[in-house]
Amino acid sequence: MNASSKSIGQPLDRVDGLLKITGQARYAGEYPEDGLLHGSVVSGSIARGRVRRIDASRALTLPGVVTVIDHTNRPRIASDDEPYQDADAAEGSPFRPLYNDQVLYSGQPLALVIAENLELARYAGSLIEIEYEAQDHQTDLAILQNEAHPAPAELPKPRGNFQGEYASSALSVDVSYSTPIEHHNPMEPHASTVLYQPDGSLHIHDKTQGTQNCQAYVQKVFGLEKDQVRVFAAYVGGAFGSGLRPQYQLPLAVMAALALKRSVRVSLTRQQMFTFGYRPRTLQRVQLGAAANGRLLAVAHTAIGQTSRFEDFTEHVVEWSGMLYHCDNVELTYKLVPLDVYTPLDMRAPGAALGLIGLECAMDELACALAIDPIQLRLLNYAERNENEGKPYSSKELRECYAQGARRFGWDKRNPEPRSMREGRQLVGWGMAGGVWEAMQQKASARASLDANGQLTVSSATTDIGTGTYTVMTQIAAQASGISLENVTFILGDSSLPTAPLQGGSFTVSSVGTAVQQACEALNEKLLAVARQTCPAFAGATLEQVTFADGQLRLGEACVSLAELAQKSGETPLQVQVTAEPEEKRQAYATATHSAVFVEVLVDEDLGTVKVNRVVSAIAAGRVINPKTARSQILGGVVWGVGMALHEETLTDHALGRHMNHSLAEYHVPVNADIGDIDVVFVDEHDEIVNALGSKGVGEIGIVGVAAAVANAIYHATGKRVRDFPITLDKLL
Amino acid sequence: MNPFHYSKPDTVQAAVDLSSPVSRFIAGGTNLLDLMKENLTRPEHLIDITGLPLADLSETPSGGVMIGALVSNADLAWHPWIQRRYPLLSQAILAGASPQLRNMASTGGNLLQRTRCYYFYDANVPCNKRRPGSGCPARDGLNRMHAIFGASDQCVATHPSDMCVALAALEAVVHVVGRGGARTIEFADFHRLPGDAPERDNQLADDELITAIELPAAGFAEHSHYLKIRDRASYAFALVSVAAALELDGPVIRQARLALGGVAHKPWRDRAVESWLSGQTVSRETFTAAADALLQSAEPLEHNGFKVRLARRAVVRALSDAALVGGQA
DSSP states (O other): OEEOOOOTTOOOOOTTHHHHHTTOSOOGGGOOOTTOEEEEEEEOOOSSEEEEEEEOHHHHTSTTEEEEEETTTOOOOOOSSGGGOOTTOOEEOOOOTTSSSEEOSTTOEEEEEEESSHHHHHHHHHTOEEEEEEOOOOOOHHHHGGGOEEOSSOOOOOBSOHHHHHHTOSEEEEEEEEEOOBOOOOSSOOEEEEEEOTTSOEEEEEOOSOHHHHHHHHHHHTTOOGGGEEEEOSOOSOOTTTTSSOOTHHHHHHHHHHHHTSOEEEEOOTGGGGSSOOBOOEEEEEEEEEOTTSOEEEEEEEEEEEEESSEEOOOOSSGGGGTSBOOSOEEEEEEEEEESSOOOOOOSSTTHHHHHHHHHHHHHHHHHHHTOOHHHHHHHTBOSEETTTTEEBSOOOHHHHHHHHHHHHTGGGOOOSTTOEEETTEEEEEEEEEEEEEOOOOOEEEEEEEOTTSOEEEEOSOOOSSSOHHHHHHHHHHHHHTOOGGGEEEEOOBTTSSOOOOSOTTOHIIIIIHHHHHHHHHHHHHHHHHHHHHOGGGTTOOTTTOEEETTEEEETTEEEEHHHHHHHTSOSSEEEEEEEOOOGGGGGSBOEEEEEEEEEEEEETTTOOEEEEEEEEEEEOBSOSOHHHHHHHHHHHHHHHHHHHHTOOOOEETTTTEEOOOSTTTSOOOOGGGEEEEEEEEOOOOOSSSOTTOBOOOTTTTTTTHHHHHHHHHHHHHSOOOOBSSOOGGGGO | OOOOEEEOOSSHHHHHHHOOTTEEEESSOTTHHHHHHTTSOOOSEEEEOTTSSOOOEEEOTTSOEEEETTSBHHHHHHOHHHHHHOHHHHHHHHTSSOHHHHHHOBHHHHHTOOOOOTTTTOTTSOOTTTSTTSOOTTTTSSOTTSOSSSOOSSOOOOOOOSHHHHHHHTTOEEEEEETTEEEEEEHHHHBOOOTTOTTOOBSOOTTOEEEEEEEOSOOOOSSEEEEEEOSSSSSSOOSEEEEEEEEEETTEEEEEEEEEESSSSSOEEOHHHHHHHTTOBOSHHHHHHHHHHHHTTOOOOSSOTHHHHHHHHHHHHHHHHHHHGGGOO
């Protein structure tokens, strides 16, 4: 069989683009309903203690305020941990909103006001008085770092003899880095609209990266039947990991809907977007020992991350240091410090975005110590295999990333001497770093359905968090089915659709895309079977002989439209559902995406202001399904990486135990004026192992390594190593 | 946000007559609405002044420019008179906020912006400016953004405006009308230092409405420069900003004006340094000496010591660039 239309690889505009720019795409907090009630969350102000009393009397006297729910009058919710342990839960005892009088962190939701409109609910919320019994708290990772415990994560075992080799290395670096708390801050704040159905079941529009995760959570936490809860997420205005776990607005909205038997919406404010998961602060130490010729002899990477007192959040921070370079003597350590804070949460390239700061800045420091070009040092220590797993890579074109990135950037014109390049008052710095992210695949299902008019509908319960899932799945389906793009529709964001994993980890194309491809192939087999029975010309045709193209089945001169076959099938629509799993052959290989990032900065010699003037990001991620949406992913990652390097930091007042810059005015992300030219290069990478599409996913890799490349460029410009991120101008004065 | 009454008077007198201790005038609302949404201020009555005839610029008999309080920040910055005669003011306005905010924000309102101190902006924590007597967590807390001049035990906040820094340097005059009639306030006296009443940002009485800002004839158009240093390239408040204006006679400074933003509860001027500069010759040494003298009285907090270093360099840079404008020095 072959399908001749080549929709994969086309820079197709987003199929949902028109709906989005014309405001027709509805987000979770935008579904209208007659009689909809509005909730406003009242957030706590102490970091640890208990609630002595909540006085809602003034709020309740306002006409239009329906109820105030707190831990004393909430509907029944589960009392074990298990129902709260969603598909992305950290180890421990998940947070339960309004469960009891315990205050576990500052900003914790302590009451929910329900009123006839949002403004009234918010005003009523401001009248609620909460009396606390405060206890001593600690929110400062640095203070408790010596009490860190080993993270409950499976790390690669130490290999070789790090201590011995490090001690006898000709050259070594031993450097510490720190990275701050960062909050996801998607454009769309979290919201849930719970539409109470006449039969008492709930239709919920939620901001989430997993409709089925939220469906299961609500069902279990509230003790409902499966068919009583259906969760939708047709459009998601960015999430970056913040929607991987059900966030507290969801159970709060459900509580109110069940208690009142009414439809309810709860939207969080921007300030409240700083009251749940975040990228944790880390303290890192990297030790590299090398021979005089630049060969790495010893690598150790220790990371200490913060977590809550109720869950141990883990991510892959240090593994990359045993993987990106060839080294026989490696020791990786990862520890956690519980604090009076909420549990951290995966954020774009969780772990890697942090660990690669330590590793790739340290590699730059080593290159300087050795007086070797940073790319040369990386090539000298190129890892042909993933030495953590002892497996070859299914494909790895990182060398090409270095080469093509360097060429596009003009790296060969670099004077390696710090402070050697300038333009007027601006010191010019060129830096680079590499990046790596796992290419994962998870089990996923999809349904393909062809109607009598030849319209193909493919569906799966995945989401589109702005990455372009609608678009790339449409392309995959069109190519696999031989039906032109305009006759293909992809449906997602509904928990009743075929099972899909959470949308995260850059594995949606690999997982759901494979399922979509297989569903379309299975549909083709079914169509051929119909043709064999109903069209004499195809009587003995095999899949290998026929072609599916332009909505037709062809064999030599013979051709029949797929619409006609659907009509003749007797099934309307003609439908198949498949479940795709990672292929066995993956087992023998390591699979990963890679990048090389090159950055030019201009640093004002007197004032310390940094401008990232130019970035070249060269990416090896297998086959690119849609160069336009894939490029957008990398652009977003680069911009965020610049923010990690220079701007982003959630500031915590440790005396109050509270995040203080909880607005987009004071929590700085880069603005357009901060971003110069970004050149994205996808290098060719052929991979027949990773999945049948040969595509690895690009959501995370764009951010990895960027912050290190910026920091390395700043060193090259100024001769200053700033190891405490973000690199704000005060650290360069 | 609390419920409130709303009025939209047609005349300045009517607006003033409507005012009370629980009312607020609203024009662009670019700061007031934020404060209300965060429950930081809860006026019971909003008096919408956008219907008042205060949206024009005119020339004054003494050769200056009278700017109606309702002229938008954007219109002011791009006005040909301002661009040509008072480029310092134009630069300062365009260094602030975002195009959307500048389109909404009024000239009068810009003077009344409240501090962006994190603690002021969070109704759940103490703040003497918001709740007198409740304490100042910034003094020993997150004070990287805070004042190095003129702070008090009660308050270490800074004034966030860029426009006001230029107006201070240009010695603008604020025209106000209250129940007791009209009066004028020298710009240097308009904003106040926190002292033991940090809740009061300025000298306006509750019933007083800003009607206009008057620019004197001297615009220092030949030699002025506004330099703003911030944590990102746009839409961030100043860590330090400098409005520098010089009147030169060849290489000799006849008159100098120097105002700093982001360093105090009001635009910060040091008259002694300004007068020392007059008669000096333009040089890096002169400007460095002026910067050193200006920064001598700085009192940094735990996390904003860098502002002293930064301000010193910014003053030198701004004066140097001001001197260079027009090709001198």
